Amino acid sequence: MSPKKLDLSVRYLGLSLENPLIVGSCGLTGSIEGIEECARAGAGAVVLKSLFEEQISHEVARLSADSAASAWHPEAAEYIEAYGWEDAVGRYLDLIRTAKRSVGIPIIASVHCVSPGSWLEFAKRVADEGADALELNAFVLPSDSRRSGPENEQVYFDLVREVRARVALPIALKIGPFFSSLSQMIERLSRSGVAGLVLFNRFQQPDIDIEKMQLSSAPPFSSPSELALPLRWIALMANVAPCDLAATTGIHDGAGVIKQLLAGANAVQLASALYRHGPEHLGTILGDVRAWMERHEFVSIDAFRGRLAHDPAHNAAAYERVQFMKLSTSIE
Ligand SMILES: Cc1cc2nc3c(=O)[nH]c(=O)nc-3n(C[C@H](O)[C@H](O)[C@H](O)COP(=O)(O)O)c2cc1C
16 A cells, blocks of 8 residues: 555644644744744644743742742743743743744644633734634642642633634643542543543643752653553543543554554644754654555555553453553453
8 A cells, every 4th residue: 555545634622633643732832933833744744832820910020939839830941941031921922923824734723721710811812813723731739738629620611711702713721730630630621622632731840959948840852651641531532522532642653653543643743852852753653554554555544543441341341441450460
C-alpha cells in the first residue's frame, strides 16, 4: 500500500486537522518562528503558549515580585521572564494574527486561568483576531482547607459558562486528574459547553534543594511512563464523554500516539518530546504512525480510533484494575 493513500486527518473541536499531532501549549509555540517551525515539521495544529490570567488582569507585577509565588508558579515565572509583561495582551493578539496569516494549520489560543474575572473580555479579542479555538488551562490547587470539593469544582463550570457566554469559538478545557470523582467530573464538564477536554495537564511540581535548603522546581519535562495515567482516563471516558478528548502528558513517540488513539483520543498534544528532540521529531512520529497503519492495513485514523476504549463487556478489568493482585502472582 502506498503511504500517500493513508488518511491521517482527524476532527478536533470541530476543526479539520491534517493529522492528530498538536503541539501543546509551551515555549515552542510562544513565537511566530516557533509556530512556523512546528507547522513545517508537520504539526496538525498548535496550542499557543498560555497567556496568564494574571497578565491580562495586570496583576502580574505582584506575582513576579513575589519570589515565593514564582517558585510555586513556574509557568508564570517562565513566561514573564521570557516575554515580559508589558503589553502582553497586545503582543499575544499580534501573535495570533501573524500566525493565522503565515501558517495553514489551526491556531488554538490558550489562557491559564483560575477564576472567572476581568480577563474574560480577552476571550472576545482572541476570537476577533482569528484564533480557531480557545484552550483554557484551568487549575485550582485544592490547598485551601476551608474550601470544599464542590466549591473548587464549581470554578471550572463558572469559567466555561462565562467564556461560553462571550465567544462562539470552540472551547477546550485542559484539566488535571485531581478530582475526588474524576469520571463524574469529566462527564459533567464534557456536557458543560466545551468542545473538548484535554487530559491531563502536567503540573510543575516544587522540589527542595537540600544543600542550599531552598525551594526549587522539579524537572519540567515528562517521561514516557507518564502516559499511563491519561491513557487510562481517555480509554475510560471516550465512550462516555460527548465532547472530543485530547491526550497530553508522556507522549514521546509514535507508539504513544497510537496508544492514545486506540484508547479513543481525537488528537494528542506533545511538548516535552519536542523540547528534547526538536520539532522535527513530529516527522519521525508521523512516519512511525504511518508505518504502523500500513502494517495493520488501516487506511485512516478513524478506522482504528477508539478500538481499545473502555468497553464493559470486553476490557473493563484492564482499565478498572488498580491493585496488583493478579500481576503480583505472576512476578513474585
Ligand atoms: C516548558 C514548558 C512550558 C509549558 N507551558 C505551558 C503553558 O503555558 N500552558 C499550558 O497549558 N501548558 C504548558 N505546558 C504543559 C504542556 O502543554 C503539556 O501539557 C505538558 O508538558 C505535558 O505534556 P508532555 O508530556 O508532552 O510534555 C508547558 C510545558 C513545558 C515543558
